[in-house]
Amino acid sequence: MKSKNHLLFLFLVFLSLSSAFLSKKTKHHKPCKTLVLYFHDIIYNGKNTANATSAIVTAPPGYNLTILAGNFHLGNIAVLDDPITLDNNLHSKPVGQAQGLHMYDTKNTFTAWLGFSFVLNTTEYKGSINFIGADPILVEERDISVVGGTGEFFMHRGIATIMTDTFEGEVYFWLRVDIKFYECW
Amino acid sequence: MKSKNHLLFLFLVFLSLSSAFLSKKTKHHKPCKTLVLYFHDIIYNGKNTANATSAIVTAPPGYNLTILAGNFHLGNIAVLDDPITLDNNLHSKPVGQAQGLHMYDTKNTFTAWLGFSFVLNTTEYKGSINFIGADPILVEERDISVVGGTGEFFMHRGIATIMTDTFEGEVYFWLRVDIKFYECW
Amino acid sequence: MKSKNHLLFLFLVFLSLSSAFLSKKTKHHKPCKTLVLYFHDIIYNGKNTANATSAIVTAPPGYNLTILAGNFHLGNIAVLDDPITLDNNLHSKPVGQAQGLHMYDTKNTFTAWLGFSFVLNTTEYKGSINFIGADPILVEERDISVVGGTGEFFMHRGIATIMTDTFEGEVYFWLRVDIKFYECW
Numbered sequence: 001m002k003s004k005n006h007l008l009f010l011f012l013v014f015l016s017l018s019s020a021f022l023s024k025k026t027k028h029h030k031p032c033k034t035l036v037l038y039f040h041d042i043i044y045n046g047k048n049t050a051n052a053t054s055a056i057v058t059a060p061p062g063y064n065l066t067i068l069a070g071n072f073h074l075g076n077i078a079v080l081d082d083p084i085t086l087d088n089n090l091h092s093k094p095v096g097q098a099q100g101l102h103m104y105d106t107k108n109t110f111t112a113w114l115g116f117s118f119v120l121n122t123t124e125y126k127g128s129i130n131f132i133g134a135d136p137i138l139v140e141e142r143d144i145s146v147v148g149g150t151g152e153f154f155m156h157r158g159i160a161t162i163m164t165d166t167f168e169g170e171v172y173f174w175l176r177v178d179i180k181f182y183e184c185w
Numbered sequence: 186m187k188s189k190n191h192l193l194f195l196f197l198v199f200l201s202l203s204s205a206f207l208s209k210k211t212k213h214h215k216p217c218k219t220l221v222l223y224f225h226d227i228i229y230n231g232k233n234t235a236n237a238t239s240a241i242v243t244a245p246p247g248y249n250l251t252i253l254a255g256n257f258h259l260g261n262i263a264v265l266d267d268p269i270t271l272d273n274n275l276h277s278k279p280v281g282q283a284q285g286l287h288m289y290d291t292k293n294t295f296t297a298w299l300g301f302s303f304v305l306n307t308t309e310y311k312g313s314i315n316f317i318g319a320d321p322i323l324v325e326e327r328d329i330s331v332v333g334g335t336g337e338f339f340m341h342r343g344i345a346t347i348m349t350d351t352f353e354g355e356v357y358f359w360l361r362v363d364i365k366f367y368e369c370w
Numbered sequence: 371m372k373s374k375n376h377l378l379f380l381f382l383v384f385l386s387l388s389s390a391f392l393s394k395k396t397k398h399h400k401p402c403k404t405l406v407l408y409f410h411d412i413i414y415n416g417k418n419t420a421n422a423t424s425a426i427v428t429a430p431p432g433y434n435l436t437i438l439a440g441n442f443h444l445g446n447i448a449v450l451d452d453p454i455t456l457d458n459n460l461h462s463k464p465v466g467q468a469q470g471l472h473m474y475d476t477k478n479t480f481t482a483w484l485g486f487s488f489v490l491n492t493t494e495y496k497g498s499i500n501f502i503g504a505d506p507i508l509v510e511e512r513d514i515s516v517v518g519g520t521g522e523f524f525m526h527r528g529i530a531t532i533m534t535d536t537f538e539g540e541v542y543f544w545l546r547v548d549i550k551f552y553e554c555w
Contacts, residue, residue, distance in 0.1 A: 005190070009378055029524070029555065052292070057243040057260050058427040058447070061435055065246055065260075075427050075435075075449065077243070079260065079290040079298070099290045099319045100298045105449040105469045107422070113449070113470045115300055115485055117319035130317050130330045132500050132517065134469045134487035145500045145518025147317065148330025150344055154214070155367055159520055182525055182555075185214070185367075190375070237477070242428040242445050250431055250445075262428070264445065264475040264483070284475045284504045285483040300485055302504035315502050315515045332502065333515025335529055339399070340552055370399070370552075 031158065032184035035125075037118065038165065039082040039098040040090045041173040043068070048171070054080040054102070068170050072111075073104035084118055088165050088174055096120035100131075110137040114144060118177075120152075127151020129179065131160055140164075146179060157183040216343065217369035220310075222303065223350065224267040224283040225275045226358040228253070233356070239265040239287070253355050257296075258289035269303055273350050273359055281305035285316075295322040299329060303362075305337075312336020314364065316345055325349075331364060342368040401528065402554035405495075407488065408535065409452045409468040410460045411543040413438070418541070424450040424472070438540050442481075443474035454488060458535050458544055466490035470501075480507040484514060488547075490522075497521020499549065501530055510534075516549060527553040 044052035046066035056065045060075030069076050079101055083094035100116025112135040119128045128151060133144025146158040158181035165174040229237035231251035241250045245260030254261050264286055268279035285301025297320040304313045313336060318329025331343040343366035351359040414422035416436035426435045430445030439446050449471055453464035470486025482505040489498050498521060503514025516528040528551035535544040 005375070049292075055245065055260050055292075057245070057262060057288075060425065060427070075425050077262075077427060077447075077449070079262070079288055081291040081296070097291075097296075099296060101288060101290075103427075103449055103471060105471075106451040106467075107419075107425075111451070111467075111469060113485070113487065115298070115317065117298065117317075119319045119321070128319050128328070130319075130332070132317065132485060132487075132502065133520070134489045134498050134500075136489070143498070143520035145520065147332045147500070147517045148342065150318070150328035150330065154344070155342065157518065157525065159524070234477075240430065240445050240477075242430070242447060242473075262447075264447070264473055266476040266481070282476075284481060286473060286475075300483070300502060302483065302502075304504045304506070313504050313513070315504075315517070317502065332517045333527065335503070335513035335515065339529070340527065 029182070031180040031182055033156070033158075033181040035179040035181075037084050037086065037095070037177050037179065038088045039084045039118075039175050039177065041080060041082045041098075041102075041175065043078065043171050043173075045171055053082045054078045058103075068104075071107055072109060074107050075104070077101060077103040080116065084120070088176065090174070095122045095125060102135075111135065112137055125152060127153040129153050129156070133160075135162060137164070146181065153181075155183070155185040156181045214367070216365040216367055218341070218343075218366040220364040220366075222269050222271065222280070222362050222364065223273045224269045224303075224360050224362065226265060226267045226283075226287075226360065228263065228356050228358075230356055238267045239263045243288075254289075257291055257294060259292050260289070262286060262288040265301065269305070273361065275359070280307045280310060287320075296320065297322055310337060312338040314338050314341070318345075320347060322349070331366065338366075340368070340370040341366045399552070401550040401552055403526070403528075403551040405549040405551075407454050407456065407465070407547050407549065408458045409454045409488075409545050409547065411450055411452045411468075411472075411545065413448065413541050413543075415541055423452045424448045428473075439474075442476055442479060444477050445474070447471060447473040450486065454490070458546065460544070465492045465495060472505075481505065482507055495522060497523040499523050499526070503530075505532060507534070516551065523551070525553070525555040526551045 042053045044055045056078050058077040060069050063069040082098040084096040085092040097119050103113050114135050115132045117128050117130045129149045141161050149156040161178040163176040165176045167173045227238045229240045241263050243262040245254050248254040267283040269281040270277040282304050288298050299320050300317045302313050302315045314334045326346050334341040346363040348361045350361045412423045414425045426448050428447040430439050433439040452468040454466040455462040467489050473483050484505050485502045487498050487500045499519045511531050514530050519526040531548040533546040535546045537543045
């Protein structure tokens with residue numbers, strides 16, 4: 001009988017300790033979900049109405065809304081509705097749209113500030129992901145915050161690493177976004 | 186004496202198990218707090234200075250700041266300071282102000298991107314709630330993220346469901362917002 | 371032997387209870403990290419190109435981009451790239467840049483809405499902090515949300531209290547920001 005009691009004791013000790021460990025913060029620095037997506041930005045230049053996916057809406061004195069301004073584009077805000085694809089091919093079937101704003105904010109280098117959402121609506125992904133952050137464009141990999149999500153991405157938070165995959169002149173930009181969610185629900 | 190020991194054992198097993206369950210992530214998909222609020226947006230049209238609660242601040246070429254642009258309003262950014270009420274009556278006593286920005290971002294349908302705050306300052310509610318997200322205006326219920334709060338809503342996160350309650354022409358919009366906090370502090 | 375059993379019982383009761391307590395939400399209203407930083411905003415006025423750190427990018431009818439508008443600046447959006455310092459001296463060595471937007475949104479008092487990031491890149495601080503919120507400028511201390519961070523501030527959330535430390539005319543503004551993180555990773 002004593003040995004049986006001892007086994008029970010040990011079992012209870014194990015239970016107590018394991019629950020004590022489980023009760024510690026369960027946040028890890030390993031993503032609970034990841035996504036790699038591409039989006040394609042074609043700036044309206046006065047002639048490309050059919051293809052354009054973004055439009056300049058503010059410009060500094062001396063510039064109009066159909067060309068990025070000199071002085072590192074300082075003073076330009078653009079609104080976007082860019083197709084999102086699963087690979088870096090503009091002509092792949094879009095899985096959603098990147099919507100929001102992009103603004104240039106520095107007078108002596110290229111930096112931007114971003115506030116935008118990925119709106120995904122396919123059988124694979126259904127929901128939205130909301131981002132904000134500073135974008136030091138010339139840096140190869142820049143991190144911004146994933147501050148929330150809806151639908152499939154309900155309440156998610158994380159980090160998005162943005163990379164300029166390709167660009168052509170000052171009109172076409174292909175961006176790769178590695179989304180790492182660290183808080184899933 | 187043995188039966189007494191058994192009762193104690195059972196009690197400890199119960200304690201251990203219950204704490205093990207409690208120690209699991211306590212996040213539920215049931216809101217910890219909900220709020221239903223209305224806000225009323227009256228766009229400045231050049232003649233309604235006294236009543237207007239929002240102002241268009243950017244317009245595409247060919248449009249001015251006193252009328253929403255054609256082409257699905259693409260290129261319009263509006264800043265708002267809209268009264269918030271507890272029911273859908275514009276003339277009810279406001280409990281706060283909805284402040285921030287609203288921008289139209291698509292060339293072939295009505296979609297917007299929102300970044301704004303509810304600033305509440307009554308005996309009932311005191312604090313601010315911060316929102317961002319894509320707003321596919323034509324969808325009846327659209328979800329955006331509640332990314333933070335202050336005062337009574339300190340550190341809260343959640344989802345806000347926006348519904349267009351009423352609109353009159355392109356000048357008056359009544360919106361209903363169902364705020365569901367899933368992270369309360 | 372019985373007394374030994376009793377000690378073990380008590381020990382297990384203690385373990386069970388303590389883990390039950392630990393398993394409760396471990397979020398406290400005491401910051402896990404704090405930072406006090408200053409940023410310095412010098413608005414471009416058409417003559418101060420060398421010193422200016424921010425630029426007005428939208429203005430209401432009748433105003434241009436080199437002066438804040440009348441009517442409580444309603445309709446002005448400014449983009450910023452302001453130096454951040456550890457004390458309130460503009461000439462101290464900057465530890466980073468405050469980048470983003472600042473918009474005036476009310477017709478009968480001074481209020482703004484802010485969306486910006488602190489980009490810190492020194493041996494002391496390396497990473498970014500992302501903020502949004504309403505800024506009732508005339509209030510001495512106003513709280514906005516820290517909605518995310520990267521690098522050293524990976525996934526952090528909190529509250530930032532903004533205070534206008536000094537201003538000169540309508541061109542220079544010194545702001546103090548007390549950042550209190552309540553969610554550290």
